[in-house]
Amino acid sequence: MRIAVIDGQGGGIGKAITEKLRKYLPKETEIIALGTNAMATALMLKAGANEGASGENAVIQNVDQVDVIVGSLGIIAAHSMMGELTPKMAEAIARSKAQKILLPLNRANIDVVGVYAEPLPHLIDHMVKRIKEIL
Template identity: 65%
Template sequence: MKIAVIDGQGGGIGKHITEKIRREFPENTELLALGTNSLATSAMLRAGANEGATGENAVIYNAWRVDYIVGPVSILFPNAMLGELTPKMADAISSSPAVKVLLPLNRSKINIVGIKNEPLPHLIEELVKRLKELTEVNRNKK
């Protein structure tokens, strides 16, 4: 099983997601840190990702080579993260056959209705819980 964690800017959200997945999933789970910049990639690598890659081409290339993609919902939006997430990145992520498990952060001009405002640690807890459920379901199908 290969999970891509995608983040940008300082990589803080991706770092926390990576740490939590690393603690909760089996050792043989491959975690790939995909940062929109080197600072984000570096933070996720320090948090326990097996490998890391940075930038537009890395995201486009790897979005099709992983089973799951996790990160903030903004990774689906062109020009998100102060422009770090390019339209090509957003297209590759949203078009990827990987299952996406995303944090519903309302930090931009896009507001997702029906989402309760929870502290980030609670949202990451929910993300990892859902990812576990999905990986179990998919493991049982095989």
């Protein structure tokens, strides 16, 4: 299974996701770090991603090459992450046939009704559980 972890800005969320995926999923699981910037990608690589790439074209080209895409809800919202996530990136991610498992973080001014606010580590645990179910 190939999983793309998408993050931007400082890369902290992508790092936390990558660490948990690497810890709880089988070793043969391939994790691809896709950062909106080089700093985010580097942090995810240090956390255990197999390979990584940065920027708009890297995201657009790679989201169709994976089975699962993970990140915050903002990765499907154009201009999120303080403008780092471009409309082309958001469209490519949304159009990808890959299963999307997104954290309902309200940083893009998007509230998902019926979802309860939980600390990031708990949300990532739910994400890992869902990916294990898919495996």
